[in-house]
Amino acid sequence: WTFGGGTKLIVDLGVVRPTLSVLPPSREELQQGSATLVCLSSGGFPSTWSVGWKVGGSSSSSGVSHSVEVLGRDGHYSRSSTLSLSAEQWRKAGSVSCEASLSGQSPVTQTLNPDHCSE
Structure with a gap:
């Protein structure tokens, strides 16, 4: 932030690891032959x-969009x-993981197993 005549305040939050939540495809979508997974990354810092x-x-x-x-x-x-797969790719995947990464940090990972998600 810059104040008045140019005094700049820098707030250093350090590195904050985001929390990941992965939403599986819906039963209805799988019945139509496709599978869309959504990964929500929240509370991370910096933006990179x-x-x-x-x-x-x-x-x-x-099939990935951000x-x-x-x-x-x-x-x-x-x-x-968002990750878009066919229903067959989803069922055969074994596992699907969302991973947040930042240089110099260990990644944050959230994994879904198709076998454990109800259809």
Whole structure:
């Protein structure tokens, strides 16, 4: 923030690890042959945390879309990422993970297992 004649205040929050929540595809969507998963990353700092997906343990960029980060009133950032698969890919994946990463930090991971999600 810059005040008045140019006094600048820098607030250093350090690194804050985001919390991840992964939402599985709906039963109705799976019955139609597709599977959309949503990963919500909230409360991270700085804004340079990136969010990615792993399907069956391998990184996946196909069928992925990301929102822009949103700065909350608390000074932390949130964003979402969506992964689109076929219902068959979802069932055969074994596991699907959302991973938030930042250089120099261990990643934050949230994993879903298709077998444990009701259809």
